[in-house]
Amino acid sequence: MRYIERVTEDSLLNKRVRGRKLKYTDNKAKTHLARIYGFKCCYCESPINSADYFEVEHFYPRHPNPIPFNMNKATYSRFVVNDVRNWHVACKRCNSTKGNFVGALSPNYFYDLSGSQNGWNVSDESYISKNIWYDGAEAYFTNKYQSFFDKIKINGETTKEKIGIHAALYQCRVLYLEETMCFMYLLASLIQKTVNSNVNNQNVNWFDALFLFNTIRKRFTKKAPYSRMIINNCGLAYLQIVECLIRVGCPLNFQDICKDM
Structure with a gap:
């Protein structure tokens, strides 16, 4: 995983199509996001070779329990979930295993109400470098994000009995x-x-x-x-x-x- 700059690219996602705001289900949104990320998963960096193999990933999930940031459902849906800065590209393996997890490491944008700039913030590559690095093909993380990368099984399965698609990814x-x-x-x-x-x-x-x-x-x-x-x-x-x-x-x-x- 690494930082992907997309601030200048998001203007295309914010444009209206036939008078309405672009939805994450629109093919135009999917194609544009895939191009921004170089047609690879934003988490495991696996190449995405066809449109059937990737999904638009909501960094902050659509149906979390509880809803973060002390928001009600309508506010959270409008200002967080359906904001284009919450949309990323992930392979089906990472997207499905991440599920409704809140507290992941973002490849660029993150939402924060505690800092001086409330709302959406842009991280940088140095921040990601401090929290994830590779020695060989094995990924290592700071304790802050260990639970997230364990959840998406970025280093494959942890037991020999569970050799599956995540092990193949590794x-x-x-x-x-x-x-x-x-x-x-x-x-x-x-x-x-x-x-x-x-x-x-x-x-x-x-x-x-x-x-x-x-x-x-x-x-x-x-x-x-x-x-x-x-x-x-x-x-x-x-x-x-x-x-x-x-x-x-x-x-x-x-x-x-x-x-x-």
């Missing part, structure tokens, strides 16, 4: 991380081979190295699947590879690459 993360690390090892080998060719006054061909680098670079962008896990595990090595490519003359911009992450 294994997909493991394979994706291993594949990324193999790509990076192969790229480092290609760079070394190319540098040696240059030292020996042979023809230098950067095509293979740059092609592989662009494949890897996509995995470090904010909207790529499992990008939070990839950056936590491989971010430093990735930036070292970038610096090496720049030193040997590859036309790359270090600042642009950092902005992508």
Whole structure:
């Protein structure tokens, strides 16, 4: 899970369609939200490959018990549940297991009546970084959010008797991380081979190295699947590879690459 900036994007969700406010059930709302999140689940970051596989997730549930923020049902429904800032994209696995849970970690907006700015607030990536991080494919959390991530089983099932779709989700993360690390090892080998060719006054061909680098670079962008896990595990090595490519003359911009992450 990681922060997704969407403040500038939400103007499209607030536009009226044929004279009425957009509803979360409208296909236009679903498609726009999926694009904002890069067609991946806002919690587990699993890629969403078809419209049948994702759902609009209400961060603050439609039918909580009790209703939070000391609101009555009508006020809560109007100002919290049906506000576009409460809508996210989640895979069916995370959405169904989250259910009516209140107290989750939000990928961007959260509602707060205790601070100086009452109502909707925007969190930042540093806040999420302090509360969730990855070591390998295993996600770790602060005590404040442990119960939420245990509920959605982001690390798979806890017992061997309950091996199911959540365990398969965890294994997909493991394979994706291993594949990324193999790509990076192969790229480092290609760079070394190319540098040696240059030292020996042979023809230098950067095509293979740059092609592989662009494949890897996509995995470090904010909207790529499992990008939070990839950056936590491989971010430093990735930036070292970038610096090496720049030193040997590859036309790359270090600042642009950092902005992508």
